[in-house]
Amino acid sequence: MRILADVHVRDGYPLNWPDQPGEWLSRGPLLGSWVAELEGGLVGHVSLSQGGEGDLAPTLWSERNGARGMTAVLSRLFVAPQARGRRIGALLIGQAVDAARRRGLHPVLDVVASDTAAAALYERLGWELMATVEQQWTPHQMVAIRCYAAPS
Secondary structure (H helix, E strand, O other): HHHHHHHHHHOOOEEEEEEEEHHHHHHOOOOEEEEEEEEEEEEEEEEEEOOOOOHHHHHHHHHHOOOOEEEEEEEEEOOHHHHHHOOOOHHHHHHHHHHHHHHHOEEEEEEOOHHHHHHHHHOOOOOOEEEEEEEEEEEEEEEEEEEEEEOO
């Protein structure tokens, strides 16, 4: 939780700090989670899950490809600020993508549009921007979401 708190303070991710961060990390129909270690300490995390309520990318991909239920959602990606620049995020994404493909699923994800560093990483790795959609997160919070699909 300490790394996630550091990322939240520095980058604003997650946009809204969860009441129960541990539960937030493992929420949904989880297919797997991976962590990265560097010099004996944890420095990153990513999860892979089936699409859940509020996930936009699985629906967009399914509508485009006519294959409902054939996606896996990459989420909860973060890397400790002091460990950045070592391709840790790309390695974590690679692990999740490989796991999705072994299950015959296509990896997709949603990212808050204001998280330009995350969007730039996904685009450098060849992820396709399917759409940017406005989503109501709370009664008083509308958020622009960028929906991506992994390269085929």
